[in-house]
Amino acid sequence: MANAKFHPLEYAFWACTLLPFVLAPNYLSLASQIAITALFALSLDLILGYAGIVSLGHAAFFGVGAYAAGLIAKHYWTEPLSGMLVAAAAAGVLGYALSHIVVRFRHLALIMLTLGFGLLLAEAANSASDLTGGADGLQGFHVPGVLGFKFDMFGRTAYAYALAVLFVAFLVARRIIHSPFGLALRGIRENATRMPAIGAPSLAHLRKAYTMAAVMAGAAGAVLTHTTSTVSLEVLSFGRSADVLVMLILGGAGRLYGGLVGAIIYMVARDQFSGVNPQYWYFWIGLLLVAVVLLLPNGILGGLSALRKKPR
Amino acid sequence: MLSSLAGVLFDGFAYGMLLFLLSVGLTVTLGMMNFVNLAHCSFAAVGGYCTVSVVNRLGWNFLAALPIAFAVGALVAVLLERTLFRRLYRRSDLDQCLFTIGIAFMSIAAFAWFYSTEPQSARVPSYLVGSFQLMGRNFVVYRLFLMLMGLAITAALVLALERTRFGAQVRAAVDNQRMARGLGIDVDRAFMITFALGGGLAALGGALAIEVIGLESTLPLSVILVYVLIVVAVGGLGSIRGSLVAAIVLGITDTAGKYYFPWLGAFLIYLVMVALLMWRPLGLFGKR
Numbered sequence: 001m002a003n004a005k006f007h008p009l010e011y012a013f014w015a016c017t018l019l020p021f022v023l024a025p026n027y028l029s030l031a032s033q034i035a036i037t038a039l040f041a042l043s044l045d046l047i048l049g050y051a052g053i054v055s056l057g058h059a060a061f062f063g064v065g066a067y068a069a070g071l072i073a074k075h076y077w078t079e080p081l082s083g084m085l086v087a088a089a090a091a092g093v094l095g096y097a098l099s100h101i102v103v104r105f106r107h108l109a110l111i112m113l114t115l116g117f118g119l120l121l122a123e124a125a126n127s128a129s130d131l132t133g134g135a136d137g138l139q140g141f142h143v144p145g146v147l148g149f150k151f152d153m154f155g156r157t158a159y160a161y162a163l164a165v166l167f168v169a170f171l172v173a174r175r176i177i178h179s180p181f182g183l184a185l186r187g188i189r190e191n192a193t194r195m196p197a198i199g200a201p202s203l204a205h206l207r208k209a210y211t212m213a214a215v216m217a218g219a220a221g222a223v224l225t226h227t228t229s230t231v232s233l234e235v236l237s238f239g240r241s242a243d244v245l246v247m248l249i250l251g252g253a254g255r256l257y258g259g260l261v262g263a264i265i266y267m268v269a270r271d272q273f274s275g276v277n278p279q280y281w282y283f284w285i286g287l288l289l290v291a292v293v294l295l296l297p298n299g300i301l302g303g304l305s306a307l308r309k310k311p312r
Numbered sequence: 313m314l315s316s317l318a319g320v321l322f323d324g325f326a327y328g329m330l331l332f333l334l335s336v337g338l339t340v341t342l343g344m345m346n347f348v349n350l351a352h353c354s355f356a357a358v359g360g361y362c363t364v365s366v367v368n369r370l371g372w373n374f375l376a377a378l379p380i381a382f383a384v385g386a387l388v389a390v391l392l393e394r395t396l397f398r399r400l401y402r403r404s405d406l407d408q409c410l411f412t413i414g415i416a417f418m419s420i421a422a423f424a425w426f427y428s429t430e431p432q433s434a435r436v437p438s439y440l441v442g443s444f445q446l447m448g449r450n451f452v453v454y455r456l457f458l459m460l461m462g463l464a465i466t467a468a469l470v471l472a473l474e475r476t477r478f479g480a481q482v483r484a485a486v487d488n489q490r491m492a493r494g495l496g497i498d499v500d501r502a503f504m505i506t507f508a509l510g511g512g513l514a515a516l517g518g519a520l521a522i523e524v525i526g527l528e529s530t531l532p533l534s535v536i537l538v539y540v541l542i543v544v545a546v547g548g549l550g551s552i553r554g555s556l557v558a559a560i561v562l563g564i565t566d567t568a569g570k571y572y573f574p575w576l577g578a579f580l581i582y583l584v585m586v587a588l589l590m591w592r593p594l595g596l597f598g599k600r
Contacts, residue, residue, distance in 0.1 A: 048406070054409070101590060105593055107346070107405055108342065108348060108405070108544075108545055108549065109545065109589050109593035111409065112541060112542070112545040112585070112589055113586060113589055113590070115538070116585050116586040117586065119538065119578070119582045120579065120583060120586060123576075123577050123578055124579060126577060127577060127579060238538075242413065245410065246410070246413075249410050279420070279424040279425075279529070280421050280424070280425065281421075282417040282420050282421045283417065283418050283421030283422065285417055286413075286414040286417030286420075286421065287418060289410055289411070289417065290396075290414040290415060293400070293403075293407050293411040293414065294411070297403075297407065
């Protein structure tokens with residue numbers, strides 16, 4: 001595939017992700033939050049942007065990953081990399097189980113089911129306070145460091161860890177998207193009934209994509225747990241599902257960098273504006289959402305690439 | 313346990329009627345145009361805040377504020393539909409979802425701007441306050457009022473939809489929009505009026521709900537929206553009867569759950585919804 005090679009702009013983008021170490025050492029904890037959220041948005045992009053499955057409950061997998069990582073660190077061991085893999089696998093198992101249900105539905109039923117599963121899990125985590133700590137959150141564990149590097153108070157190690165996981169997951173996602181499987185997914189998004197006729201089993205493909213996205217979201221949740229050494233119920237909340245959806249649409253769904261760019265813009269803007277008066281932040285994000293849907297149906301990146309393709 | 317059953321059924325039924333008022337507009341508009349409007353509860357908040365203003369600032373009677381809430385809700389709904397929502401009828405579910413979430417976000421900030429984020433209340437007349445005794449049990453007067461209002465409005469709606477020419481046009485448009493257009497029915501106009509009616513009823517529901525669930529600026533994206541969506545999805549798109557049944561069942565289940573199994577929270581409700589939707593994706597009374 002011709003576009004599987006790294007474009008110069010992509011090198012530039014990833015080089016820029018290292019800038020916070022030098023330019024904004026006071027904002028490294030924000031930077032690692034952004035990297036984690038970007039990974040989460042990337043996972044949603046796999047199912048929403050490429051496979052066309054609308055989900056209002058994607059935080060379910062993020063939350064399962066976060067809680068699994070927290071429970072492992074609290075009761076078993078504190079080595080983060082293996083903990084993250086196990087947590088991601090746990091989210092993947094849940095994703096695989098749910099995928100059998102989710103891929104069969106469309107339209108309102110799909111929206112309500114994904115929303116319902118997300119809410120169900122949040123309620124379950126709230127009720128099972130013996131296991132999850134309930135509304136107080138899961139506390140009482142500490143992840144000392146990763147690969148011999150201690151988590152320092154400036155968040156240098158935390159950002160490096162989050163960025164590394166994001167980069168690896170991005171390479172995996174990139175490989176998936178440019179594979180024949182990824183092409184089949186886009187075909188299914190455009191016409192789910194015609195794809196089986198040319199040999200791409202729609203439902204099986206969608207189940208695979210859904211499971212992969214769940215694994216990736218679980219990894220994002222696990223990294224959040226490791227870098228903050230606490231898990232709150234917020235990781236499963238509807239707000240988190242809605243936020244990530246907004247970021248992805250803002251950046252541009254169905255583009256590998258859409259979720260990443262969206263996460264950067266959204267998180268930086270929220271950090272800057274919500275400090276002043278948090279309730280009015282919603283007005284601006286709402287306005288942005290309305291404007292993007294009306295004027296830039298393919299997000300910011302879609303708008304930029306349309307601008308570039310216009311005859312000069 | 314049995315002795316409290318009457319009270320739970322009474323409260324649950326009243327709550328269900330409230331949910332029905334809040335959701336019936338969405339049922340019809342979703343069934344008609346397939347427009348996923350997640351900003352529906354913004355209309356409820358409009359009605360609620362309108363009532364607060366009219367009662368507290370102008371000093372009007374609560375009952376007199378209700379028709380005003382209805383009218384303002386309907387007006388806002390029509391304005392939004394004519395200027396913004398109609399541009400999105402042919403877009404994907406996702407676009408509609410996001411656009412209307414955006415509107416809901418903006419409405420939350422607007423309410424916070426004009427009314428602050430403090431919970432608001434509106435004084436109801438003294439004859440609606442307190443409780444009455446029946447067969448040795450206490451019943452809240454306001455809930456009885458809620459029930460009677462709900463029943464009266466349901467009766468009026470059913471009559472309007474089944475006995476009038478306009479009702480027949482709306483039913484035709486929900487069942488088969490293309491056919492209805494082919495027969496010369498002005499579906500756009502029918503939709504606009506339905507949208508106004510739906511917004512107005514939601515606003516009325518929002519006004520009536522202040523006394524039961526309170527009124528905060530986050531109402532447009534609160535658990536009430538989830539309940540409204542559950543009523544619409546479980547009842548079936550475009551089915552008023554389905555919504556009524558779903559709303560009453562949801563109201564009673566929620567009240568009973570809070571009374572008998574408080575540790576379960578809303579878990580039970582989400583579980584029942586997910587199971588029902590898996591069994592019947594189109595809802596209990598859905599046709600398409």
